[in-house]
Amino acid sequence: MAHSDTAQQRDTAQQRDTAQQRDTAQQRNTVKQRLADEGIEFLLVQFVDVTGAAKVKMVPVAAFDDALAVGAGFAGAALSGMGQGPHSHDMLARIDLDSYSRLPWQPNTVRFASDLFVDEAPHPFCARTNLKRVLADARARGYVFNVGMEPEHFLVSRGDDGAIRPWDPEGVDSLAKPCYDFRAMSPAMAYLQELTLALNALGWGVYQCDHEDGNGQFEVNFDYADALTSSDRIIFFKMATSQIAGRHGAIATYMPKPFADRTGSGLHVHYHLADAGSGENLFLDHTDERGLGCSRLAYHFIGGIMHHAHALCAVTSPTVNCYKRLQLGAGLRSSRSGFTWTPAFITYGDNNRTQMIRTAGDGHFEDRTVSAAANPYLALAAYLTAGLDGIERELEPGEPNLGNMYERSLDKIRAAGVDVLPQSLAEATDELRLDQVVQSALGPIAAEFIDWQAAEWAAYHSQVSRWEVDRYLTSL
Numbered sequence: 001m002a003h004s005d006t007a008q009q010r011d012t013a014q015q016r017d018t019a020q021q022r023d024t025a026q027q028r029n030t031v032k033q034r035l036a037d038e039g040i041e042f043l044l045v046q047f048v049d050v051t052g053a054a055k056v057k058m059v060p061v062a063a064f065d066d067a068l069a070v071g072a073g074f075a076g077a078a079l080s081g082m083g084q085g086p087h088s089h090d091m092l093a094r095i096d097l098d099s100y101s102r103l104p105w106q107p108n109t110v111r112f113a114s115d116l117f118v119d120e121a122p123h124p125f126c127a128r129t130n131l132k133r134v135l136a137d138a139r140a141r142g143y144v145f146n147v148g149m150e151p152e153h154f155l156v157s158r159g160d161d162g163a164i165r166p167w168d169p170e171g172v173d174s175l176a177k178p179c180y181d182f183r184a185m186s187p188a189m190a191y192l193q194e195l196t197l198a199l200n201a202l203g204w205g206v207y208q209c210d211h212e213d214g215n216g217q218f219e220v221n222f223d224y225a226d227a228l229t230s231s232d233r234i235i236f237f238k239m240a241t242s243q244i245a246g247r248h249g250a251i252a253t254y255m256p257k258p259f260a261d262r263t264g265s266g267l268h269v270h271y272h273l274a275d276a277g278s279g280e281n282l283f284l285d286h287t288d289e290r291g292l293g294c295s296r297l298a299y300h301f302i303g304g305i306m307h308h309a310h311a312l313c314a315v316t317s318p319t320v321n322c323y324k325r326l327q328l329g330a331g332l333r334s335s336r337s338g339f340t341w342t343p344a345f346i347t348y349g350d351n352n353r354t355q356m357i358r359t360a361g362d363g364h365f366e367d368r369t370v371s372a373a374a375n376p377y378l379a380l381a382a383y384l385t386a387g388l389d390g391i392e393r394e395l396e397p398g399e400p401n402l403g404n405m406y407e408r409s410l411d412k413i414r415a416a417g418v419d420v421l422p423q424s425l426a427e428a429t430d431e432l433r434l435d436q437v438v439q440s441a442l443g444p445i446a447a448e449f450i451d452w453q454a455a456e457w458a459a460y461h462s463q464v465s466r467w468e469v470d471r472y473l474t475s476l
Helices: 003-037 061-069 127-140 182-201 227-247 296-307 309-316 320-324 329-333 376-393 410-415 425-434 436-442 445-461 466-472
Strands: 042-048 054-060 072-074 091-095 109-118 143-151 153-158 164-166 208-211 217-221 251-253 267-275 357-361 364-367
Touching: 003 061, 042 061, 042 091, 042 127, 042 227, 054 061, 054 072, 054 227, 061 091, 109 127, 109 227, 127 143, 127 227, 127 376, 143 217, 143 227, 143 376, 182 208, 182 217, 182 227, 227 251, 227 376, 267 296, 267 376, 296 309, 296 357, 296 364, 296 376, 309 376, 309 425, 309 436, 309 445, 320 425, 320 445, 376 436, 425 445, 436 445
Parallel strands: 042 109
Antiparallel strands: 042 054, 072 091, 091 109, 143 267, 153 164, 153 217, 153 251, 208 217, 267 364, 357 364
8 A cells, every 4th residue: 555545544534533522522512511501410420230230420510521531430340240350440431421311300410321441441341332332333234223122110019028019009900900001000190200201301202101911010112212322211211210119109120020920021122223324224125025014134133033032032031030921831821911921932923912023013023022120231232143143144034923822832832843932041041151143242241141140040049939938848
């Protein structure tokens, strides 16, 4: 290459860096002015551990520049799955200006999602940084991953004995089939309205709320966005619900199956790939011979999801309790309402909620198996990677299932060659150990994640439950 060409490339790179610095400075100044205009006094610099639980450092607004340029420091070994020991250098959480979210329950405070750095380098064990890596790879291929997520959750109360029950201050949420019921929802309307107004003030586009299928269970639906923005919003949503519910005397929980006889909570994922340039939905094809309005690209994507579903399950259903809502056989109807609404079969179909992947509309898929306990950053990184592998390898998902999967016996389902999701955390973790594609989606987090799940299963398996005592104490 000629010397003049090299010099020109260097000058172009310098000009680009200068432009980026100028844009960052302008955005920083705009945000600083907004902080002043809104009377903000404190910042929550928010990040997550491997479980996806919100962690924060609180700093006064006067430290905004440091939180942006340097970061809020903390000991990474104090959190789970961060790849650090007590001897490790400080971890620094640097705020993302685009994630500005004013706290509705503490209006003098703003939450910023942050990325983690160690020794001036992006920390590869940061779940948010890892998702950005996967999204950048997808963008390099010409794709943007657009996602809408439905965070189901329960409102519960806890007695002096530690037992929980559905939050029901008026004693009216007792129907076997409480979904959408006005009387059951009424006590929670003040909570849901306060939450909706707060989120819409942030521009989230909440378009509906409802009482879900379990007593004390609710869902709030808001507009879809790119995968990173949606993940940031899920973390903030959990923060908001915990605080707003507390003001109404309830505990908001994302435990997937808090009650054995009620429907569990999912984090249903709606998604499509869009063209990185035009924003066009690449999953959409009105000439689809299968009649679902989906493109060949879309079918290859879900072919990848179904191929990697066993290992994906470890990431999208990461806790012991998640598998209480993914059970086969009697588990399909282990709910007072008659259904769990959680498919455990690796299938796809039309607008049919008995399938793992529902075609909710032309070019629009929904995965109904993702658990409320999922770390959204890790779950979406793994999901996208599996789908892109399906596109690259042109994997086929087979023909859609159009019938009611709940009406088919397990023998008939297995005879038809339909596979099932793992039935325990241990089984799912073993599958993840064997799947290099899904592990690659997690980067170095994979080993920490597997170790954490193995420890979780061992701790669970070593406990003696009340069920065991009642069943075996005097019967043997």
